[in-house]
Amino acid sequence: MKLYAAHLHAIAEALQNIFREGAYADREIARVLKADKRRGSNDRAFIAEHTYAIVRYYRLYAHLAGVEPQSKADWWRLIGIHLLLNDYQLPDWREFQGLDREELQSALEAARQDRALRESIPDWLDALGASELGEEWEATIAALNEQAPVVLRVNRLKADAVTVIESLGREGIVVEPLADDALLVTERKNLFRTKAFRQGLFEVQDYSSQQAAPALEVEPGQLVVDACAGAGGKSLHLAALMENKGRLLSLDIHGWKLEELKRRARRNGVANLETRPITSTKVIKRLTAKADRVLLDVPCSGLGVLRRNPDAKWKLSPESVDRVVEEQRQILADYSRMVKPGGKLVYATCSILPRENGEQLAAFLSSPAGEGWELEEERSLLPQRDGYDGFFISRLSRTR
Incomplete structure (x- = not known):
């Protein structure tokens, strides 16, 4: 495919904003694509695909470039390295002067001996993954660097x-x-x-994510709460499983996400859904022991969906993982009170870390908040084994 300077300029601009201004990759790529209405579908696909690819292998490419990119010229150099290693013929432009395919291939082979470099992740994340997943880690992180399938x-x-x-x-x-x-x-x-x-x-909606709503075993006519609804993909799934009958409450601390959910619900023909922003602890307390079913798709590290959000690995830190684990613990202890005796709760994350998943559940069940609860099922989905996003789904029942 012929390379166009305008395409590469758009990629360089997006990379600069993602890594130096802290922009989220999906939003930044969308912004760049909207900036020029003249671009066709192939142009847009090229820019998006190659921007994501460079974000995914940022550390490896920066290592091969021998520089942490700062200037416009540095970003163009990273783009050139990526294109050469993916069999593109580079134009004779000054931005690509000094790049040699054979030299890059030799340097790449040496870099691949180091797993953190090969998979282009921070050293702390490599150590954490190995500690948490043991022998599964190498295959897991390799699978998380593949392009994600699109599932409806x-x-x-x-x-x-x-x-x-x-x-x-x-x-x-x-x-x-x-x-x-x-x-x-x-x-x-x-x-x-x-x-x-x-x-x-x-x-x-990814296939792994689609497993969460059915795991809740909802029935038409029930009171069902999606307590961390976000923009509501799982709420919409629950409404369909409920056949639009009963009452579906979608809660979230971010009101703007619930506005997006209402828009999606109208398009989906959902009639039994009510959104409610969590503005204080009173919102949860008023629902104590009233819900037949509660879905807790809790905030998490997002390490199971790195294929979709490769920039997340550069925004995470050991401290941010610790914070989210504590937040999960608090949500599970507080929000589980909404389930009435005889009801059920699904705890789910898009993480692959046991500390966010099975270990979090074990801690809950052994705590005072977990008295009267029983674990019915838990599943850990890994991309290399199951083919889709990394995900954790568990179902608990309240006996009293």
Whole structure:
């Protein structure tokens, strides 16, 4: 593919803002893509794909460049290294002077002997992963550096899998059934411009994430609380499983996320959902022992979804992981009180760390807050073994 200076300039600008200004990669890439309306779908795909790839292997490329990028010229050098190592022929531009494919390949082979360099992660994260996951860590972090598959969830309130497959097929998008209501997209295209999406026939949701709502074993007519709803992908799934019957309360500390959820709910045809921002502890206390089911998809390190958010590994720190573990402990102790005797709770994270998952549950069950609770099921999903995002899902029942 021919390389265009405008494309590479856009990538360099995005990288500068992600690493030097602290911008989130997905938002920054979206901003850059919107900046020039003349770009076609292929141009946009090229910029997004290569920006994400360089973010993913930032440490490795910076090592090969021999410099921590600061200037515009430094970012162009990183782009050149990435392109050369991915078999592109570089133009004879001054920004790429001095880059040699054979020298880079030799340096790459030497760097690959160091796992933290090879997988392009901070040393502290490599040590933490090895400590927490043992022999599983090497395969796990390698899988988390692969490009994530795109999976859809059929919205059963409006369609079935056959309807969605046929509708997308008419727009040239091929999807394959996975299981239940999950469909695998075989070719990356802009799904959000399709008629099927505008009609609310599907949501984009990773297959691992799709396991959380069914694990709650909801039934139509129940009072169900999604207590850390965010923008509500799992709330929408719960509404479909409830067949729009009963009461679904979606809570979150961020009101703007709940506004996004309400917009999505309208498109999905959800009629039993109520959003409620958590503005004080009173919101939770008023629901004490009233809910049939509670979903706690708690804040976490996000290490299970690095394929989708590769910049997260540069924003995390040992201290931030410690803070989120404490936050999970507090949420589990406080929010579990909403479940009435005989009810059930699902505790889920998009993390691969046992300290956020099984160990967090064990601590809860052995604490005063965990009295009267029993663990029914727990599953740890790993990308190299299960094929999709790293995820943890558990279900507990309240006996008294």
